[in-house]
Amino acid sequence: MERKAEDFARQQREISISEFFEKNRHLLGYDNKVKALLMIVKEGVDNALDATEEAGILPDIYIRVKEVKNERYEIIIKDNGPGIVKKQIPRIFGKLLYGSKFHRLKQNRGQQGIGISAATLYTQLTTGEPLEIVSSTGDGKTHKYRIKINVRRNEPLIIDSGIEEGVDWRGVQLRFLTEGLYREYKQSILEYLKQTAISNPHARIVFDSPNGRTEFRRGVESLPKEPKEIRPHLHGVELGILTRMLRETKARTLLSFLTGEFTKVGRKTAKEICSKAEMEENKKPKSVKDEDARKLLEVIKDVKLLKPPTDCLSPLGNEVVKEGLRKELNPEWVESITRPPEVYRGWPFQVECGLAYGGSIQEPKFMRFANRVPLLYQQGDCAITKSVTGIDWRRYKINGKRIPEEPLAIFVHLVSVWVPFTSESKEAIASYPVIIKEIKLAIQECARKLGLYLSGKRKHEYHQHRIRTFERYAEETIKALSELSEEDRERVKREFLELINSNNNKITEEENGGAKEAEKPGEERDGPDREERKSKDRASRQVTLERLLR
Amino acid sequence: MERKAEDFARQQREISISEFFEKNRHLLGYDNKVKALLMIVKEGVDNALDATEEAGILPDIYIRVKEVKNERYEIIIKDNGPGIVKKQIPRIFGKLLYGSKFHRLKQNRGQQGIGISAATLYTQLTTGEPLEIVSSTGDGKTHKYRIKINVRRNEPLIIDSGIEEGVDWRGVQLRFLTEGLYREYKQSILEYLKQTAISNPHARIVFDSPNGRTEFRRGVESLPKEPKEIRPHLHGVELGILTRMLRETKARTLLSFLTGEFTKVGRKTAKEICSKAEMEENKKPKSVKDEDARKLLEVIKDVKLLKPPTDCLSPLGNEVVKEGLRKELNPEWVESITRPPEVYRGWPFQVECGLAYGGSIQEPKFMRFANRVPLLYQQGDCAITKSVTGIDWRRYKINGKRIPEEPLAIFVHLVSVWVPFTSESKEAIASYPVIIKEIKLAIQECARKLGLYLSGKRKHEYHQHRIRTFERYAEETIKALSELSEEDRERVKREFLELINSNNNKITEEENGGAKEAEKPGEERDGPDREERKSKDRASRQVTLERLLR
Helix, strand or coil: CCCCHHHHHCCCEECCHHHHHHHCHHHHCCCCHHHHHHHHHHHHHHHHHHHHHHCCCCCEEEEEEEEEECCEEEEEEECCCCCCCHHHHHHHHHCCCEECCCCCECCCCCCCCCHHHHHHHHHHHHCCCCEEEEEECCCCEEEEEEEEEECCCCEEEEEEEEEEECCCCCEEEEEEEEECCCCCCCCCHHHHHHHHHHHCCCCEEEEEECCEEEEECCCCCCCCCCCCCECCEHHHCCHHHHHHHHHHCCCCCHHHHHHHHCECCCHHHHHHHHHHCCCCCCCCHHHCCHHHHHHHHHHHHCCCCCCCCCCCCCCCCHHHHHHHHHHHHCCCEEEEEECCCEEECCEEEEEEEEEEECCCCCCCEEEEEECCEEECCCHHHCHHHHHHHCCCHHHHCCCCCCCCCCCEEEEEEEEECCCCECCCCCCCECCCHHHHHHHHHHHHHHHHHHHHHHHHHHHHHHHHHHHHHHHHCHHHHHHHHHHHHCCCHHHHHHHHHHHHHHHHHHHHHHHHHHHHHHHCCCCCCCCHHHHHHHHHHHHHHHHHHHHHHC | CCCCHHHHHCCCEECCHHHHHHHCHHHHCCCCHHHHHHHHHHHHHHHHHHHHHHHCCCCEEEEEEEEEECCEEEEEEECCCCCCCHHHHHHHHHCCCEECCCCCECCCCCCCCCHHHHHHHHHHHHCCCCEEEEEECCCCEEEEEEEEEECCCCEEEEEEEEEEECCCCCEEEEEEEEECCCCCCCCCHHHHHHHHHHHCCCCEEEEEECCEEEEECCCCCCCCCCCCCECCEHHHCCHHHHHHHHHHCCCCCHHHHHHHHCECCCHHHHHHHHHHCCCCCCCCHHHCCHHHHHHHHHHHHCCCCCCCCCCCCCCCCHHHHHHHHHHHHCCCEEEEEECCCEEECCEEEEEEEEEEECCCCCCCEEEEEECCEEECCCHHHCHHHHHHHCCCHHHHCCCCCCCCCCCEEEEEEEEECCCCECCCCCCCECCCHHHHHHHHHHHHHHHHHHHHHHHHHHHHHHHHHHHHHHHHCHHHHHHHHHHHHCCCHHHHHHHHHHHHHHHHHHHHHHHHHHHHHHHCCCCCCCCHHHHHHHHHHHHHHHHHHHHHHC
């Protein structure tokens, strides 16, 4: 039996974004109970760090995870941030796709306006409980809300709200009552907080877990450089977005539109664009037709423009990376590299990499970060992983074909005004070729240094081994020499040991020379000074031996 | 300088789902120009197949991809489906999260209400051009629309529309003008259509590519079994969804709510649930409080329920899988398995697997399908891939540790009323443990059969090799035997070759016996009949040889 178009028409309906993610909660990272707890803590802490930083406050964050019933947990996250004004509270926590960070280009932890409301959504889906929010902006009033989400409409549902006067504090406290499972696996809340402490040494974080308290103290007493908000870059703008910007701008002329809405476009460049596109500089942006916008974009492709400004990015910097790795892993060797900023789709980004070797490190460790947030899941899908496995590690004297098989920690951090995540759960970075290229260059630069260190270290170990073998027979040899030469035994011993030592020193010098040589293969190994010193050494040793064997 | 909560409040804004995906277009699969063309064709063809099938029409689909300018393509997709009623056209193609398939549980290709509007979104983003839709429901009127999306509001923007009377056809034709790049790589439109033809042998598909026409003829003249829409299963329902269903139901009593809104809940079971939860059967569903709903769910956990019905699923079936693999790959061996249905999160699903070996297959080939749609990207992230790499292939005499290194094609198809994809681009299946388990069991069952075939084949090859060696010296031996026995040379030759042949047949018999043995290790290899036959053979050969050497 054939069915008609009219039958199908009746079933057509709008789908709210809340409904969509309720059914597809694995897209938001809520695939299982262990991960669910991590996701909720992560959204809360990331928001707290964003808020305190933007308000210029050194963050002080308290987290408590407590099992109240079998597989049911109370999660409290409290910060000392600027607080949230009353009327914004319901929508920030009870409406997906609502926020302050999506419509601007700024390096932030959050960017989508989904995360914290998704935590509310998961909570009510599993336990039916609302999220409790307590907030004060420091004006002596504390607002308290209990909120759910009206899933069909994607709007906040206020269960109740209240106000308390005369309380002297400032910040936000969230209280979730959710289904979950607390485990201290590799990808746990504890690991997330440990890595967060490395990438946010200016934060103090206290965590009361079901297994006890962990405190992460502040490592530095100042906030990181504040990243600036930027305007989009003309070379990355797509036609659909350009036409919308033309329609929505407040600029009255095409010229002021170009100079005002985009970064690095001066009057001269704007005039050049208008003239090449054969368009009036004074044309009203709203009157630019679709074909004209297309022409404009054609012209822009061939106009030289400065790269976007880089003060919009705030990487950790080499010292913070190295200090973090030292503090956390206690390695015998550590190095770090910060690459210059680059651009994808018109958006600036920057990569930094740290390597730490040996010491307390027992096995390969791999840490990924985006805008100071540790990424714990979906490792295989991430541009950082693809970069690591794309490197031939043996070129740097590091064992392992695609992945290093050494006590080596790899730390990679990408900052950007818009991080391209592979899913709404923000666990992996999408593989734009220019991003892969930058990550690879950063890792390779560090790996080269590690290679030099390792080749020196291995040479040294080899010689140490030889000397130890020699020393094992020293007593015998001294005895024989003393008898043959009829010299005093103590004196023979002294000179003999001196000899070994001088040999040892010489090897150490050679190692340093060897390392230098590896770095600059063209340079001559033995300068005249050195040669002279060496022949002197040789001569003096000859004398000693002759005397001994005389 | 500290900033205040008030400063931040001003920046808070709603984000439309269109804006979200415009900025995150890689989430929808639009990462690059080659893939963009595939995505558009795929959305169009999947919709056409869904529509024709649901309307009970044998699909006849025409696709044309034509380069109109450098990296600018015209894509036409035309079907013979039921058409779309006039007033639905704009929203179906010009609004994300709008459709007929999200709110029901039915095995469909589409399910999200995103795909085809995403194609419109990408087109207008890259070329600024609207999508042109021509549709007729077969009533003699043809409606034509040109549509864009108002991204800020996620609403369709009708550029123009018209109507033509007296045209005798029925169906939908789409015309995109998009940026892209046509390549016939591994993951191309052509490959997608090839695989689509395998999983939809009832469809006729004609594809005019920039490189010429390819036609996929109908393999069967009947539509697949129509999958039924089902109601949710109580054991999969989550608290948040239960409370919403209680609020929205038209049922007047709790009893009729339970029996009417869920699958496999009879009056007896419903009564049992009410009594265990200590709730009135006649209670109005709307008056059930949150705590009561929680109690209801607690009780439901322990109530025995029948599994969901399986007529909601329509797998291809063994014959179609095998025929498809034979037609497409021309292998020397093929086998297929359909598993019984299973359930995840309350939703039924079913797995079928086909293996094809040798013949025209040159290298390992891997085909993934979900609800008859081929999955070409994000292979590493897919539950099917994880199942394949989780199998120890050597156990089945197949070379390769995690991935078979043989001329072997692996075909896996998952059907479900709701396929859990890992992203909106629907390229990989999420790794629910029960799904992985079912896929593994299906593959292993096929692999076992392939193992038997391969061990027989290898034994046969070994013996053939031995016989060939023997035959190489046959002439010499015959000559010598004839001279020694003074028998006629032609007679010696005849008897000698008979002997080789009988030996050959015997080996073939043994192989079959061997294969049987492998299947049932407990069974005795040589029955009395067989033993008898063997000794007869041996005796007759003895006679011949004796005669020859007499």
